[in-house]
Amino acid sequence: MTSTLGRPVRHTPSEDDGIDSERFRILIAAAARVPAVTIAFVATVVVITMVVANSDLTGIYAAIAGTWLALHQVTLTIDDTSLGVLPLLPTGLIVWQAARASATAVDSTIDHTEQNLTLQDAARIVVATLAGPMIVTVIALVVMQDAAGVLPVTTPNAAAALAWVTGLYLLAAVLGIGSRTWRVVCGRYEVPEWLVLSVRPAVRALLSMFAMGGVLTLVGMALSWTTMGDLLERGGGVVGVLGLTVMSVLYLPNVFLGASSILAGSTVQFGDVRLSLFEASGGDLPALPVLAAIPAGPALAFWPVMLAVPATVGALAGRFVAHRVLQAQADGLPVRSSDASLTLLAAAAQTGVAIALLTWAAGGPLGIFGIVGSNWWLTGVLVFAWVGLLGLITAQLLMWREGKFAAAQAAEEEYDDNEGEFDDLDGDDGDDWDDEVKAIEGPGSDTADDGEETADPEDAQDPATDDEIPDDEAPEDEVLEARDTDGEAEDSDDPNVIDAEVVDLDDDASDAHEEVEEKRGKDGD
Numbered sequence: 001m002t003s004t005l006g007r008p009v010r011h012t013p014s015e016d017d018g019i020d021s022e023r024f025r026i027l028i029a030a031a032a033r034v035p036a037v038t039i040a041f042v043a044t045v046v047v048i049t050m051v052v053a054n055s056d057l058t059g060i061y062a063a064i065a066g067t068w069l070a071l072h073q074v075t076l077t078i079d080d081t082s083l084g085v086l087p088l089l090p091t092g093l094i095v096w097q098a099a100r101a102s103a104t105a106v107d108s109t110i111d112h113t114e115q116n117l118t119l120q121d122a123a124r125i126v127v128a129t130l131a132g133p134m135i136v137t138v139i140a141l142v143v144m145q146d147a148a149g150v151l152p153v154t155t156p157n158a159a160a161a162l163a164w165v166t167g168l169y170l171l172a173a174v175l176g177i178g179s180r181t182w183r184v185v186c187g188r189y190e191v192p193e194w195l196v197l198s199v200r201p202a203v204r205a206l207l208s209m210f211a212m213g214g215v216l217t218l219v220g221m222a223l224s225w226t227t228m229g230d231l232l233e234r235g236g237g238v239v240g241v242l243g244l245t246v247m248s249v250l251y252l253p254n255v256f257l258g259a260s261s262i263l264a265g266s267t268v269q270f271g272d273v274r275l276s277l278f279e280a281s282g283g284d285l286p287a288l289p290v291l292a293a294i295p296a297g298p299a300l301a302f303w304p305v306m307l308a309v310p311a312t313v314g315a316l317a318g319r320f321v322a323h324r325v326l327q328a329q330a331d332g333l334p335v336r337s338s339d340a341s342l343t344l345l346a347a348a349a350q351t352g353v354a355i356a357l358l359t360w361a362a363g364g365p366l367g368i369f370g371i372v373g374s375n376w377w378l379t380g381v382l383v384f385a386w387v388g389l390l391g392l393i394t395a396q397l398l399m400w401r402e403g404k405f406a407a408a409q410a411a412e413e414e415y416d417d418n419e420g421e422f423d424d425l426d427g428d429d430g431d432d433w434d435d436e437v438k439a440i441e442g443p444g445s446d447t448a449d450d451g452e453e454t455a456d457p458e459d460a461q462d463p464a465t466d467d468e469i470p471d472d473e474a475p476e477d478e479v480l481e482a483r484d485t486d487g488e489a490e491d492s493d494d495p496n497v498i499d500a501e502v503v504d505l506d507d508d509a510s511d512a513h514e515e516v517e518e519k520r521g522k523d524g525d
Contacts, residue, residue, distance in 0.1 A: 019124070022112045030105040030125055031132035034098045039136065042067045052239055062147030065140035072137070072168055073361060074161040077154035084364025085372045087250035088257075091361075095172045102129050102176025122177055129173040130166060137165045194339035195346055197324050202350035205317045205387050209355060212309050213260030217252070220259075220293030227292040234287050248290035254362040255290055261359055261374035263309045264382040270294070271369035277303045286369070310386035317351075317387050318344055318394030325395075326402060340395045348388035356380025 019027070046063045050056075066076055073091055075084040105125045110117055145155040178185075186196050221228060235241040258268045267276040272283035273294065280297030321344045328335040356376050363373015 023109065023121075023124075026105050026108045026112070027124055027128040029108075030101050031128040033101050033132075034094065035132040035136045037097070038071065038094060039064070039068065042071070059147060059151050061143050062151055062153060065143040065147075066153065068136060068140045069144070069156055069161055072133075072161070072164050074156050074164050075364060076156060079152040080154075081367040082365040083367070085254065085362075085366045086364070087247075088253040088358075088362055089250045091168070092253065095168055095175075098129060098133075098169055098172030099176035099179070102126075102173045103179055104176075105129075106177055106180050117181065122181075125177060126170070126173040129176070130169050133165050133169050134162065137161055192339075192342075193328065193333050193335050194325075194343040197321070197328060197335070197339075198343045198346035198350065201317050201321050201324065201343070201347035201391075202354070204320060205313055205347060205351040205383075205391075206354050208313045208316065209260045209263070209310065209351070209383060210256055212263055212313070213256040213258070214252075216259040216263060216306075217255050217290075217293050220295065221290070224292040224295075228289045231287050231289040231292060244287075244289055248288055251288065251290055255293065257355070257359050257362045258374050259293075260355065261376075261379040263306055264379055264386060265307060265310075266375050266379040266382055268374045270372050271366075277306055284369075286366075310383065311390050314348075314387040314390030315394045317347060318391030318396075319398060321347060321391065322395045322398035322402070325399070337399050340399050341392060344391045344395050345388055348384045348391060351387050352380040352384030355383050 043064050046060060046067060047057075050060060050063070066078075070076055070083075070086050071090050071094060073086050073088075075082060075086075077083070102125055105128070106117055106122075109121050109125070113121075141156065141158050141161060144153060147153055148155050183196075232241050232244055235244045262268055262276055265277060267274055267279075269275075270283070270285060270291075272281070273285065274281045275294060275297075276299070278299055280295055280299040282296045285291045285294065321340055325335055325337070325340045325343060329337075356379055359374045359379045360376035363371065363376065366372045
């Protein structure tokens, strides 16, 4: 059986792939864990809040049901006031917990069956992850419909509620199962390696934009500390201050995303208030302390300088992509240098789509304030442009520099390998050249290794002659014998040979020279 987890098959799976008791228990845990914990927590908070506020417990079930729907971003209408801007922090925590439950179900299934995860098991885990929350959502819609007859609430749109719950838990199931299998699944379906490499740069760019939006928000809150204090005092006591503080914390991700949109160059609208790096118009805002970070206006001249933030994020993404591609090439993966551009563009597209969806989820209608939130599609396009353009330039420059460095290193290695050949061309102190000269001129040549004169032929034949007998005392018969042994000079017609020998003779040996000439004449005859 093919593994979706890349683990070796421990034994051949049985033909009966039905749901036994242990598998059923695993699926029930995946379906009920997150909804049960969430409902228990929501019920506790609602009861405590109503008791502290000395409120009647008549609408407690409607409050629990409405809170469940609000946690899943379902728009609520209370007393003809639409509340579509819902906090993202609890929604994110629920999705994270559901993803962990799916991953745990995958591990438990593998441990129980002692075989690799199959597509059928994966589908069962996805269905179980969706089933529990869907059942609770249907119950919540029924409760809200029943409460609408006695309380000032309106039944939410059932289709929208089911769509939100299905989308969130489907995302959680994909993240949970994919965290265990995505690498092997990509290999099975032959997903291009440059597309696989684009996931991590996209996540890093998204988190970077979100973090920089958080920094901008915290700076704005620090500059508006007095306004925040005034808003907290409106709580009217410890309970009120605590409630405003908790609500501000829950809405922090929404504000961070709005700040990220502003940094990218988009515009945030809060009723009549419009805010960007190029304009800031004041207006009424809800009495929520976290909103004190929004400046009253007008826009300052240095605000456009903050466009360097998304540019820097894009450049860092390009640097990371270049590093990933080079590392993949070093690991032997089928990645070309030209794939760096595809990897970067894919990462930029993923970042743009993700931040556009999050920005859209963070906004919505808010009663008398109208539509609240950022221009989500413009935010996605701008983030894609910043990451794609600056990242592409940075990645190409780094790949070009690495290519030049690799070429220089290859040339240096080639030079080192051929160093011996270059040394032969230089002559290596003239040894090879002198050998050639010696071979041409013969053993009687005057050329020496270092440019010095060689010994006379007489010395070559009998090196001990000069040391034992001076030239002026040399017997004539020994001189004649030395000359006779040189066959080349004896048969040579070149007069220079004889003249050279005459120059080498001393004046005191002239008689010996005449004898030599007579002897050579006789030999010639």
